[in-house]
Amino acid sequence: MNTKPWAIGLITVMLGASLTACTTKKDTPSAQEVSSTPKDAKIELNFANWISTEDATKPAYEKLIAEFEKTHPKIKIKSVGIPFAQYKDQVLVSSKGGNAPDVLMSNQGFTPAFVGANVVSPLEKLISADILRDIVPASKNGVTFNGAVYALPWTPHPNALFWNKTLFQKAGLDPNTPPKTWQELLLDAQKITALKSNASGSPVYGLGEATKTGSYTGQMLYRLVLSNGGKLVDDQGTLVLGEGTALTDSLNYLRQLSVQKITPVGAEIKDLRGMFANGSLGFLIDGDFGRNNFRTMSGKGEAFDKEWGVTVVPVNKTGRSETVFTEHQLLIAKDSKHADAAAEFVSYLVSKDALTIYHQFNGVLSSLTSVSALPELNEDDYAKVFNEQMKTASAFPTANPKFDNAMKEASNLSVLATTTNEDIPSIIAKVLPKIQALYQK
Structure with missing residues (x-):
């Protein structure tokens, strides 16, 4: 092969560029x-x-x-x-x-x-x-x-428990002693609800739970189910929601909040955050971004930090602080x-x-x-x-691609429990099959 020196040089340059x-x-x-x-x-x-x-x-x-x-x-x-x-x-x-x-x-x-x-x-x-x-x-x-x-x-x-110290004090509660059990949480929320209104005349509610149709409301129902000892799926991914009493207990709890006007019915999380920031909500279970949200929504900035505290979610039926993390x-x-x-x-x-x-x-x-x-x-x-x-927060069981759809369907359980007089077993019987259909293999 008779190759010119300039051709060899050109080939070398081109090969080097190609390799690079x-x-x-x-x-x-x-x-x-x-x-x-x-x-x-x-x-x-x-x-x-x-x-x-x-x-x-x-x-x-x-x-x-x-x-x-x-x-x-x-x-x-x-x-x-x-x-x-x-x-x-x-x-x-x-x-x-x-x-x-x-x-x-x-x-x-x-x-x-x-x-x-x-x-x-x-x-x-x-x-x-x-x-x-x-x-x-x-x-x-x-x-x-x-x-x-x-x-x-x-x-x-992770979702933890925020409490309003100003409302605590007005309700005769120690503003530096948040509840440690679910029973204490409910009793404190009842006392705050009894205030009826705050200094600006806005209605006061003891505790905020999301009760508007949407996947977030379904996720917060799942949090309640965990606290009552239940699950959404087992270790194999099979739907077990509805087995045992955890779902029934959670929906009865939401109904109690609704009937006693402890929570604002039909609210979504952005509504609840606004209410906490303006001093009309005693308790809110929310994520770690809450501090900045409340500073902004209150219009008080860092000065608002003096009016609230945060602690781990109170213990319910499992003996530990059950919550979820988004x-x-x-x-x-x-x-x-x-x-x-x-x-x-x-x-x-x-x-x-x-x-x-x-x-x-x-x-x-x-x-x-x-x-x-x-x-x-x-x-x-x-x-x-x-x-x-x-350390005790649970991830959402999202392996099923239809998890978000299931949470939207689950939110209807919360909506019906807080807006109707229909008995809880009938509500479950009406909604649960729709969730089960999403988990059929």
């Missing part, structure tokens, strides 16, 4: 990206989320994005803000229509639907093994489907043209630097073992309460 393109992965656009994106152009990632739409979390969101773009100058984040109530349906519609965001925020109730609709990618080839190994076991179980991890747990939100999670779209850049963004959001920022703004926790143990995330009594609550 094939072996360099991190911070390098894919072949598909190269074909459509100029060499020095920024990659734009669409990030579907709801935290950019809410006053309490928007400042933290903006700071997180600014810090990421500062350290990743080749990547631009475009927020696709969708209100929480419409979030799941809008993301599914856009994804199935060929317009999927690159990165999806999710929660435990939405993730099974996104996985079941085949719109997101497994993460083992995108996210480092070190990060995946660091996920808290209870969280990892909730994002693993058919042996593959499809979502990266971001921030767990969890914000991060997923990468199957059709993303920038999967590597999306993985960079997701890995940043769960990092120590990002969680420290988010915690400073909203008091959130981390779903990574190493980050959750940092002093920066355990700096005050508020953080310590929620880290303590996580």
